[in-house]
Amino acid sequence: MxxxxxxxxxxxxxxxxxxxxxxxxxxxxxxxxxxxxxxxxxxxxxxxxxxxxxxxxxxxxxxxxxxxxxxxxxxxxxxxxxxxxxxxxxxxxxxxxxxxxxxxxxxxxxxxxxxxxxxxxxxxxxxxxxxxxxxxxxxxxxxxxxxxxxxxxxxxxxxxxxxxxxxxxxxxxxxxxxxxxxxxxxxxxxxxxxxxxxxxxxxxxxxxxxxxxxxxxxxxxxxxxxxxxxxxxxxxxxxxxxPDSAFMLMRTQRLDLRLFRDVVLDEHVPTESTTTLDPWAVADSAFETQFALGHRLGDLWYAWHHDPEVEGVATRLWVATTDGDSWAAVDWDGAENTAHYTVWQHGPRRLWEEVEAAHRWWLDNDRPGPDRLGLTVTPEGHTAWLDHPANGWPLGRPS
CATH class of the missing domain: 3.40.50.150 (Vaccinia Virus protein VP39)
Structure with a gap:
């Protein structure tokens, strides 16, 4: 034996x-x-x-x-x-x-x-x-x-x-x-x-x-x-x-936010606008794309809501801050070759504009992936950078 x-x-x-x-x-x-x-x-x-x-x-x-x-x-x-x-x-x-x-x-x-x-x-x-x-x-x-x-x-x-x-x-x-x-x-x-x-x-x-x-x-x-x-x-x-190694998050750093419990409340009155940026281009894109965007967006997270039981909406992308203070929603009506998406935003920050700016930055810098990104840690906080530490920004909020 x-x-x-x-x-x-x-x-x-x-x-x-x-x-x-x-x-x-x-x-x-x-x-x-x-x-x-x-x-x-x-x-x-x-x-x-x-x-x-x-x-x-x-x-x-x-x-x-x-x-x-x-x-x-x-x-x-x-x-x-x-x-x-x-x-x-x-x-x-x-x-x-x-x-x-x-x-x-x-x-x-x-x-x-x-x-x-x-x-x-x-x-x-x-x-x-x-x-x-x-x-x-x-x-x-x-x-x-x-x-x-x-x-x-x-x-x-x-x-x-x-x-x-x-x-x-x-x-x-x-x-x-x-x-x-x-x-x-x-x-x-x-x-x-x-x-x-x-x-x-x-x-x-x-x-x-x-x-x-x-x-x-x-x-x-x-x-x-x-x-x-x-x-x-x-x-x-x-x-x-x-690149690319997924591990469980450290327990003391878990994010315990729920959209409809902590973020999106009945009394919120959002503003309405439109966007030409495909929500899937930023939130359902390749790992390399999302990794780079995450370093620009800092404290933002997202969640998909399919079939939200809202008239004229097939899929909704939610974006929120980690403190739950601001949120945005981008709606797709289910039509093919959609040119414009409806955007709803609430809170002191215009989150979808921040997402659009991050995506433009990614395009303007030749679509960087993890191999071009770095991080510097000091007692005061974290600085993300592209290609060289001199080309950096505070990780929590891009400059």
Whole structure:
């Protein structure tokens, strides 16, 4: 039985590493291959996981009832949801919201490569999750050089058990990762396994000059992008993005706004106008387009409303500020080759004009994608920039 189980682990790991190398476009570095072979992924997954296919709702996969599907998910190059709704049970899985997961291995190793780790370096990981990342880091750097922090007590307990069972003992803290862990600072590297809408300055402050902060990025308009910042002697950090990697948002930065509860109220009296800008060109466009627009629009978010039960309206695009103070709605009547769309706006800001200005900026600058965008973080805030830090604007509101 033991030989059979070991063989399954070896075959599963070998196939997974082949998929990761294909994603990376080159063979994995020997040190990471050794770490992966010593740390079989399935050993870090709980018996109950949630899987989806083609964007459908999540379905529970229980190892005891469906071991083959569970094991296949463990060694597929894809994310595995390990907790929903912050650990709260739900009666209807259509209400399931992922709150913790094991990231796709290809993204895991892509991030590990971007860190540029060397022996003896000390690292702080934000978001322990299953403990798999921390195990790989401990294998590479040694337990004493790895600190990992997890906000959810149940997730932290499971990670600690997984790490112990597999012979690893990094420093594991149950706490708010947005605060970092000052007791272990300074670090050579800080990495997050959750996305952020703003980079906590504590991460910069706890990283050595010349050190690297690596985090998934998620602004309110778009999702995806890996941000790699280098910390300078004056306590600032600046860097660029790698494209397309979606992670769950850090819990302390979640946006809990509902259009018809918090934003659009019955007593609002909006102004009416028209626009020639196709709403799909800004809110249902390619990832690269939305990523760039998000860096110009800063604090704006959107939501589609199909069949809103409004006469003459087939689809409505809502745009709102993250404080819920202003909103806009753009209506499509369902006709083909529409030249004009009706716009409704309320609040102190004219949000659709801001969207139009951002789109013109994107066109005027040859349609930049994530590879041309960067971010500088200081104690005072965030500055987004195009091509060079000197060509920047405050991230919250474009100049």
């Amino acid at each position: 033991t030989d059979s189980r070991n063989n399954l682990e070896q075959v599963g790991t070998a196939g997974l590493l082949q998929a990761v190398s294909h994603h990376l476009g080159h063979d994995m570095a020997p040190e990471w291959r050794k770490a992966a072979e010593a740390t079989p992924r399935h050993r870090f997954l709980p018996d109950r996981i949630w899987l989806s296919s083609d964007g459908d709702e999540f379905a529970l996969c229980d190892r005891g009832h469906d071991p083959e599907r569970w094991f296949a998910a463990a060694y597929a190059d894809g994310p595995v949801v390990t907790q929903i709704n912050d650990g709260q049970e739900v009666d209807d899985l259509s209400d399931a919201l992922p709150s913790s997961s094991a990231s796709a291995p290809s993204i895991v190793f892509q991030m590990l490569e971007l860190l540029g780790l060397e022996p003896g370096m000390r690292i702080l990981e934000i978001g322990t999750g299953t403990g798999f990342n921390a195990a790989l880091l401990s294998h590479r750097l040694g337990d004493v050089n790895v600190t990992t922090i997890e906000i959810d007590p149940d997730v932290a307990e499971l990670a600690r058990a997984n790490l112990t069972a597999n012979g690893y003992a990094p420093t594991l803290i149950c706490g708010d990762g947005s605060q970092g862990w000052d007791a272990g600072a300074p670090y050579d590297r800080v990495m997050a396994t959750c996305s952020v809408r703003e980079v906590p300055y504590s991460w910069i402050n706890q990283c050595r000059p010349g050190g690297v902060v690596l985090t998934p990025w998620c602004d309110d308009w778009s999702h995806g992008g890996l941000l790699r910042l280098t910390v300078t002697d004056d306590g600032t950090a600046t860097g660029r993005y790698s």
